Amino acid sequence: MTRLLIADDHPLFRTALRQAIGESLGDGVVHEAADMPGVLAALASDADIDLVLLDLNMPGSHGLSGLAALRGQYPSVAVLVVSAHDEARTVRRVLDHGAAGFIAKSASPVEIGEAVRTVLDCGNWLPPSLAKAVAALPADPADADLAARLARLTEQQYRVLTLLGEGLLNKQIADRLSIQERTVKAHVTAIFEKLGVRNRTQASLLLRSLALAEPAL
Known part of the structure; x- marks a missing residue:
């Protein structure tokens, strides 16, 4: 059974994500966390979580810091970033810090479901509207080096x-x-x-x- 963790400090958005996931995947275990300590506690209590849907800004996590912490401490857990920060350069940095994909907070339930299924199948996901722009940006060695040190x-x-x-x-x-x-x-x-x-x-x-x-x- 698929096990996911939704990490966002807005209850209404967590509910919307849970509904989109339910419509796409059917049965599964979905945890929720409203801050970074809650994310880490959930991962510590359930070693079988397959995927974290992570907001970039919530209590205890600002910018890429939460992503860096997750990738360093739980490298086997896939992370799909869900954020209003949908600029190509930001998405490029998200990927450089180890996320398996990115979806904008404005994404439709259908797109969210497709992104989740793709990442759970060990693929990577980018919104079609951003994929070309992100691919045109080279990976930043500084971000890769920082991610390795934080890990x-x-x-x-x-x-x-x-x-x-x-x-x-x-x-x-x-x-x-x-x-x-x-x-x-x-x-x-x-x-x-x-x-x-x-x-x-x-x-x-x-x-x-x-x-x-x-x-x-």
Whole structure:
């Protein structure tokens, strides 16, 4: 039985996705999550999830950071990005960070169903209206390199990195994560080594490079 996870902070959109998936696939297990901690918790509790339909902006995930975390921590789980960020360059970056496909939030239920079936069949999916423009853009070696470095982080190290990006000090991070400050220091040292950075500023800049411009209205 197919097992999917819908990750979006808007309940109405999650309902619409669930309905489109149900009409396309029939029986299956569909989990839902409204933020990135919920996504990671769902994946940790159900090792048989086949596909995550991931919004790029939700609590705990902004831009490509959530995608990077999923691909690093759960590389065997396919990710289909569902976003209003439908510019060709953004879609190219989504693919470079390991997504199996992309569908715009304006996609019809029929297109959503086709995208999900294609990715579950181990294929890749792009909207026909974007495929040519995305194919014309070369892959960015910087994104591929960043994705590889982020994939080396553990789940807890990624949480620490995210809080570093928010400007929190070690003690504040320890309080937020309910761990010892010395544990945070050990994580920070490991993060710097794995990412090839020297200090908190460089680590924060690297994380911010995953941000995306607001989509045009």
